Amino acid sequence: MTFIENEKGADEVEKILREAYINRARxxxxxxxxxxxxxxxxxxxxxxxxRDFYLYMKVLPVEIVGIDERITIKAGDIKASLGLTTAQSWIVASAMGYKAILVHKEPSYEVLSSLLPMITLPY
Known part of the structure; x- marks a missing residue:
């Protein structure tokens, strides 16, 4: 949303997407x-x-992570132990499950900074 809405931090997201376009980032x-x-x-x-947002997401060099058993279990563990919302728990579990860097602008994720690498965009 930051990139699409041209919010603060959109330039950082654009850099990441440019790297993905030339296969330097996933x-x-x-x-x-x-x-x-x-x-x-x-x-x-x-x-x-x-609907335009959804279609736009499909043409960006972005791989959509779905549901699998290990992410399901991890999301449940995160939700139970950290009190994040269901959506936040899924997002964090997906990043952890794929050993990805979590790019976000969500203040509640800051407590996780020791658990996974992250890039925090301006709130």
Whole structure:
């Protein structure tokens, strides 16, 4: 959403996406991140923009991470122990499961900084 909405930190996301375009980086996004972005736009009353967001995500060099057993278990563990929302737990579990760097602008993720590498965008 930061990149699409041209929010603070969009330049950092753009750099990461450019690296992915030339196969220097692998960019992953949890299906929950896609759903959250879609929902965020849709709740503003703009169904067409929400669909455009979804289609745009499909053409970016982003691999959508779905559901698998190890991420399901990890997400449950995270939710039970850290009190994050379901979506936040899935997103973090996906990053951990793929040993990825979590790029975010979510203050509640800061408590996880010792558990996984992250790039924190401006809030």
């Amino acid at each position: 960019v992953l996004a949890s299906f929950m991140s896609i759903m959250e972005g879609y929902h965020s736009i849709l709740k503003e009353g703009n169904e067409e923009s929400a």
